[in-house]
Amino acid sequence: MERMNDEVAALLQEYADLIAITGGDAFKIRVYEKAARSVGGFAQDIAGLDERGLRRIPNVGASIAAKIDEYAHTGAIHQLEELRARVPAGVRLLTTIPTLGPKKAMVLYRERGIDSVESLERAIHAGALQGLPGFGARTEENLLHGIQVLGKTGRRVHIGLAMPLAEDIVARLAAVPGCDRCAYAGSLRRMKDTIGDIDVLATADDSAPLMSAFTALPCVTEVVARGETKCSVRTPTLQVDLRVVRRDSWGAALQYFTGSKAHNIRTREIAVHRKLKLSEYGVFDVNTGARIASAREEDVYAMLGLPWIPPALREDGGEIEAAVLGELPRLATDADIRGDLHTHTRLSDGLATLEEMAAAAAARGYAYYAVTDHAPNLYMQRMTDDKALDQRERVRRLGSAHPGTRFLHGTELNLDPDGEVDWPPEFLAGFDVCVASVHSHFTLPRARMTRRLVRACENPHIKIIGHPTGRVIGRREPVDADWEEVFAACARTGTALEIDAFPDRLDLPAGLARRALGHGVVFSIGSDAHAVPHLANMRYGVGIAQRAWLDPGHVINTWPPDRLLRFLGDGRGR
DNA sequence: GCCGTTTTCGGCCCGACTGTTTTCAGTCG
Numbered sequence: 001m002e003r004m005n006d007e008v009a010a011l012l013q014e015y016a017d018l019i020a021i022t023g024g025d026a027f028k029i030r031v032y033e034k035a036a037r038s039v040g041g042f043a044q045d046i047a048g049l050d051e052r053g054l055r056r057i058p059n060v061g062a063s064i065a066a067k068i069d070e071y072a073h074t075g076a077i078h079q080l081e082e083l084r085a086r087v088p089a090g091v092r093l094l095t096t097i098p099t100l101g102p103k104k105a106m107v108l109y110r111e112r113g114i115d116s117v118e119s120l121e122r123a124i125h126a127g128a129l130q131g132l133p134g135f136g137a138r139t140e141e142n143l144l145h146g147i148q149v150l151g152k153t154g155r156r157v158h159i160g161l162a163m164p165l166a167e168d169i170v171a172r173l174a175a176v177p178g179c180d181r182c183a184y185a186g187s188l189r190r191m192k193d194t195i196g197d198i199d200v201l202a203t204a205d206d207s208a209p210l211m212s213a214f215t216a217l218p219c220v221t222e223v224v225a226r227g228e229t230k231c232s233v234r235t236p237t238l239q240v241d242l243r244v245v246r247r248d249s250w251g252a253a254l255q256y257f258t259g260s261k262a263h264n265i266r267t268r269e270i271a272v273h274r275k276l277k278l279s280e281y282g283v284f285d286v287n288t289g290a291r292i293a294s295a296r297e298e299d300v301y302a303m304l305g306l307p308w309i310p311p312a313l314r315e316d317g318g319e320i321e322a323a324v325l326g327e328l329p330r331l332a333t334d335a336d337i338r339g340d341l342h343t344h345t346r347l348s349d350g351l352a353t354l355e356e357m358a359a360a361a362a363a364r365g366y367a368y369y370a371v372t373d374h375a376p377n378l379y380m381q382r383m384t385d386d387k388a389l390d391q392r393e394r395v396r397r398l399g400s401a402h403p404g405t406r407f408l409h410g411t412e413l414n415l416d417p418d419g420e421v422d423w424p425p426e427f428l429a430g431f432d433v434c435v436a437s438v439h440s441h442f443t444l445p446r447a448r449m450t451r452r453l454v455r456a457c458e459n460p461h462i463k464i465i466g467h468p469t470g471r472v473i474g475r476r477e478p479v480d481a482d483w484e485e486v487f488a489a490c491a492r493t494g495t496a497l498e499i500d501a502f503p504d505r506l507d508l509p510a511g512l513a514r515r516a517l518g519h520g521v522v523f524s525i526g527s528d529a530h531a532v533p534h535l536a537n538m539r540y541g542v543g544i545a546q547r548a549w550l551d552p553g554h555v556i557n558t559w560p561p562d563r564l565l566r567f568l569g570d571g572r573g574r
Numbered sequence: 575g576c577c578g579t580t581t582t583c584g585g586c587c588c589g590a591c592t593g594t595t596t597t598c599a600g601t602c603g
Contacts, residue, residue, distance in 0.1 A: 027586055031575045061576050099592085101601050136594060186603090199603085225602095230590055232602095241603075243590090256588085261603070268587040273579075279588050 004047040008068050009040030011080060015067075017092050018083040020102035021109075034059040037262050039068070041317045043518060045484070047072065090116035097146040099139075107134065121147055149234070157237055158473045159540055160503025162188055162195035169200055169217060169240060176213045178204045180247050185257035189311045191543025193506040194473060197239040199257050207244035214242045249281050251296035256280035262316035263309075270304045270320070278304070312546035331546045332525075334539050336558040339368035342412065342435055342466060342498060342526025343535070347391055348373035348383060351531040354394055355401075360532045362402035367561050370408035370433045371395060375422035377414040378439055385427065392430070406561055408432035408568075412466055417441045417448065419455025421462070428461035433568050435498065435526070437466030442479050450482040457489040463568055464524045465490070467500035467507040474504070483512055487519040494567075496556050497521055499548075501541025502528040513548035522567075523548075524556050 016032035019025070038059045039046060046054065046068065054065035067077045087109070094105040094117060108114040111132055114123055122128075124144055129135045166184040174182040179202055183189075186199030202210055211231050215223050224232040224239065231242045245253040256264060257280065271278035275286045282294030283303040293299040298308045306323045310331050313319040322328050344350035345357050352360075354371060361369035373391065376383045388411065395409040410433035413421040421428070421436055428434055436456045444452065456462050468486070469478030490497055497516055500507045505528065508516065513523065525541035527534055545555060552558040556567055 025575080028575050030586075034576085059576065063575060099601065103600060134594075134600085138593060142592090197603090225591055227591055230603095232591090257603085259603080264603095265587055272587075277588080281589090 003045050004072070005039050005042055005045060008046065008071060009036045011071065011077060012036035012039060012064070012067075014092070015077070015080050015083065017095065017102065018080070018087050021087050021091060021095070021106050022083065023103075023106065031059065032064070034262075034265075035064050037316060041315065043318075043515070088115040090119075093117060094120060097143060097150055099142045099146050104134065107132065117147055117150070155474075156194040156196045158194055158503045158506070159188065159192065159543070160537065161237060162198055163540075165219065165235065165237065165240075166198045166200065169198070169214075169219070172217060173200065173202055173210060173213060173242070176210055178206055178209050180204055181250055183254065185254055186241075186259060189258050190260065190314055191312050191540070191547060193509060193540075193544060195238065197241060200240060200242045201250075201253055201257050202242065202244050203247045203250050203253075204244055205246065210242065210244050243280070245280065249294050251298070251300050252278070252282040252294040253280045255297045255300045258311050258314060260315050263314035263319070266316050266320050267301075267304055267306075270306075274304065276303065310546060312543060313549065315547075329549050329551045332542060332550050332552045332555050332558055333546075334542050336552045336555070337366075337525065337538055337542065338559070338561070339366045339370070339406075339557045339564070340527050340529070340535065340538065341368075341370045341408070341410070341433055341464060341524050341557055342372050342500065343370065343529045344373050344412075345371055345391075347387060348378075349530060354391065355398070356532060357529070357535075358398045358402060358405070358407060360535055362405045364535060366405050368406040368408060368557075368564060370410040372410035372412045372433065372435050375411050375413045377416070377422040385423075389430075410434060412437055413462065414439050415452055415456050417444055417452060419452040419459075421456075421459065425461060428459075431461070433463055434461050435464040435466040436462045438468075438470045438479060442470055442476065444479070446480045446482060449479050450485050453481055453486045454489040457486070457493045457495040460493075462495060464496045464498050464526070466498045466526070467502075467505050467528070468497050469507050469509065469512065471507050471509070472504055473506065478507075478509075483515065484519075487516040487521050490516065491520040494522075496524045496567075499523055499525045499541045499544050500528050501525055501537045501539070501544070502534070503537055503540050506540060506544050508544070508548075510544045510547035513544065513550070517548060517550060517554060522554055522556050523550060526557075 012032050013036040016029050020029050038057050042057050051065045051069050054060055054068050071077050091105055091109045094100055095102055112123055112128055114120045124140050129140055166188055170182050170184055173179055182202040184198060185201050187195050188198060204210055207228055214231055215233060219235040220233045221236060222234040224234060229244055233240050243257060268278045277284040277286055282291040283300055284291050293303040301308050309319050309323050343357060345352060345354045374383055392409045395407050398407040410431050413434055413436040415436050415438050456465055471478040497508055499513060525545055527538045529535045556564055
């Protein structure tokens with residue numbers, strides 16, 4: 001079940017969309033969009049706040065507070081209901097078609113009664129749009145194509161698909177003669193768990209060779225737009241946008257194209273207050289027109305009176321305020337990771353042998369490394385007591401081959417619906433680390449799911465809750481639990497929550513992890529590797545940790561070995 | 575509709591590309 005914050009954020013966004021479609025004031029639209037983001041990102045649960053409390057949320061004033069209050073008490077907002085009555089839901093859906101925005105959607109509805117994607121398609125084929133101002137032959141073609149695209153590639157993909165594609169494109173463009181610098185920006189640089197499109201930035205004196213190379217990339221299936229500085233293409237999975245700017249604009253362009261949009265709006269507002277103008281070309285003095293910063297991102301932020309802000313924080317989620325106060329966190333990075341506490345081998349469902357995984361872990365420079373094959377209740381894995389004990393002996397012998405790495409013998413237990421696990425306490429006591437995860441019964445009622453997870457925390461042998469929500473991006477929804485209660489239990493019992501770094505899990509998600517942080521919970525970033533290459537997925541987990549504002553102190557697998565072992569021993573590590 | 579280092583009114587982020595139009599509105603990021 002979602003927090004009321006998320007419900008209200010969705011309603012405010014819908015209200016903004018409907019104002020746009022009905023031709024309302026553009027500034028009013030922006031305010032509702034801003035308020036929707038503020039409410040969604042507000043740390044505190046807004047359920048139970050009175051109007052005065054609601055007005056402490058940024059961008060929520062008297063009018064919006066009253067609407068939220070009305071929703072809290074009646075389950076509806078009457079102004080929203082009025083707009084819904086005027087604009088069928090299908091008209092709002094029309095605006096999800098690329099190139100079709102609120103203005104054209106309203107013209108289609110008002111002039112031709114079109115209220116769904118299907119009726120739009122029929123109308124175009126029937127020639128019913130002819131004579132409609134603003135809808136020429138080319139526009140009709142684009143709309144039909146947009147409808148096709150919507151059905152195929154309009155969806156976000158997890159970062160594990162987008163990142164390799166982006167890195168390949170960047171490498172190819174960087175090799176184009178005349179290309180000075182090249183990097184990906186956008187949500188990928190911010191390490192979002194899902195990616196809607198890839199933004200690539202390059203610098204060159206002449207953009208033409210880059211544009212030609214870009215549109216000729218083997219992955220390109222279609223060129224959407226092509227200008228001198230901007231070019232968009234589609235690939236089978238995602239749209240990719242390339243922007244080419246001059247060398248001396250690199251910092252400003254990188255800041256701009258990294259986003260997020262909400263963060264950029266804030267930085268530009270700050271610029272305006274300082275009588276400056278911020279664009280992808282630099283920071284300019286409004287009075288003289290002179291450019292006063294642009295080469296490096298640090299310079300751009302400095303002109304706004306801010307320290308450089310890590311990309312993962314740039315969501316207008318409090319990072320501007322923290323930067324002003326000099327209170328930005330020292331985020332955990334890849335370099336801080338000293339080990340991996342969730343991995344598999346061929347003994348259960350992994351692909352590599354224990355020795356292969358151990359060698360790869362040592363090659364990564366890990367100070368410690370835990371093998372956590374599945375426990376018996378995941379019946380397909382055919383785990384037995386003897387197999388586990390035999391593996392333990394083999395783990396103990398690994399140290400001689402890799403003296404720099406401390407090898408830990410662990411297991412990934414299965415939480416049954418009551419929070420019980422595969423083995424009795426005396427057997428669990430023999431493991432160095434026990435991860436416990438939900439692998440079945442994903443749809444328990446909220447209270448029961450909450451009790452299941454809290455009971456896992458209360459088991460003194462369980463030190464880490466694996467992939468806590470059980471979500472699989474695009475395939476399985478997160479389980480429904482009272483997360484505040486689960487987080488409180490983790491903090492009370494000293495149980496770490498995993499940030500599973502496998503790219504289709506990324507679980508805990510960043511939003512929940514940040515809420516857990518507020519309870520004083522600690523985290524383990526685990527690769528959940530089932531093969532040697534999967535160990536490298538750790539970086540996606542680090543990205544999530546950064547988006548959750550975690551510093552190394554919050555992440556147990558950045559801790560020195562002795563502190564980690566104390567944690568695994570008594571659950572506190574202090 | 576919100577907000578205040580121009581503070582209770584008058585502002586509100588910036589620019590590229592496309593299509594249909596002759597100077598710009600709509601869309602997108």
